[in-house]
Amino acid sequence: MLDLENKQLNFAVFGDIHGRIALMYTLAVLWQQHSKIKLDGLLQVGDMGAFPDSSKLDKATKKHAEKDADELGFQKFYIETPESEFYLQHKDSPCTYFVRGNHEDFDYLGNFIKPSSIDPWRKIWFIPDNQTMNVGDEYQPVKVAGFGGIAPGAEKHSRGKFAREQYRKSQKTGKLGPRFFSVTSIENISTDLYNADILMTHAGPICPELINGSMLIEELVKYVKPRVHLFGHHHQIVDRRNNLNGSLSIGLEHLEFDNESKLKYGFWGILSISPAPLSFDFMSPDIFPLLNLISRHNYRSLLTK
Numbered sequence: 001m002l003d004l005e006n007k008q009l010n011f012a013v014f015g016d017i018h019g020r021i022a023l024m025y026t027l028a029v030l031w032q033q034h035s036k037i038k039l040d041g042l043l044q045v046g047d048m049g050a051f052p053d054s055s056k057l058d059k060a061t062k063k064h065a066e067k068d069a070d071e072l073g074f075q076k077f078y079i080e081t082p083e084s085e086f087y088l089q090h091k092d093s094p095c096t097y098f099v100r101g102n103h104e105d106f107d108y109l110g111n112f113i114k115p116s117s118i119d120p121w122r123k124i125w126f127i128p129d130n131q132t133m134n135v136g137d138e139y140q141p142v143k144v145a146g147f148g149g150i151a152p153g154a155e156k157h158s159r160g161k162f163a164r165e166q167y168r169k170s171q172k173t174g175k176l177g178p179r180f181f182s183v184t185s186i187e188n189i190s191t192d193l194y195n196a197d198i199l200m201t202h203a204g205p206i207c208p209e210l211i212n213g214s215m216l217i218e219e220l221v222k223y224v225k226p227r228v229h230l231f232g233h234h235h236q237i238v239d240r241r242n243n244l245n246g247s248l249s250i251g252l253e254h255l256e257f258d259n260e261s262k263l264k265y266g267f268w269g270i271l272s273i274s275p276a277p278l279s280f281d282f283m284s285p286d287i288f289p290l291l292n293l294i295s296r297h298n299y300r301s302l303l304t305k
Helices: 021-035 059-065 069-076 082-088 161-171 183-187 215-224 289-293
Strands: 009-014 042-044 096-098 124-126 131-137 140-147 198-201 228-231 238-241 248-251 268-273 279-282
Touching (some): 021 069, 198 215, 248 268
Parallel strands (some): 042 096, 096 124, 228 248
Antiparallel strands (some): 131 140, 268 279
8 A cells, every 4th residue: 555655656547558559658758758757657447459469359459450550569569579679668668557458368368367567578567357566666556456357238137037137148157258357256356455546447337427337346446445446448538536535536538549640638647646635637738738749640750769
């Protein structure tokens, strides 16, 4: 747990990036250079696009990759390549910590049963479901809990024959693919997650701001009681601030460019975690003017060693 008497730590938080690791690091490094503030890590809420083997692509990723090769960016980072060396060995590159989304190679991620680095320089770390990891300053760690995947089709028993049948189907092992989590996985959550500073999930909780969110994730948040809950998946911005206990719940958009090759709003922000109150700011050109200069065509040329 964070020692509240010590200094503030700062993390860049990213929504679904779908392989765009080079772009994520470009933004993080440029922000540090602009703000003169060191980042203590990057937090990424799933749909990293972890597909080291193109033959394992799901249909959606394969379709998008045919139009944008950045969807396959993970393949240049899990092994030593000129691109991974440039970005991950950059003097201003922090470590990244991510959970699984619903567009990943789950056989590959299933090889990691505890928090593990996936690259030669130990800069990108995967946090499996039901695991925690201390991140940030060595002498002032922040406890991050991970729980990835998305909810099954039916999360709860409902009245009526059809509803009951849908629930049974969604909970059967044969119907519940690796993209999902189950009621059982929520019920058997590790006590180590309790009171984590930061909870990262891929799916978001059902709430007034997110009516298609997950009831099970809402239950998980109530159990863990994190100071900050971060999620993505829904491609919807959520910014809930609980004035009673000072906690934050932040939902992020996915990282992509608009039709004019400009970055969309809401896919990333800066989290400062320190003595209460916490703060989170979505990045915009008003806060970070360099965003106006970044396009899909030029971002790889913006960093120098």
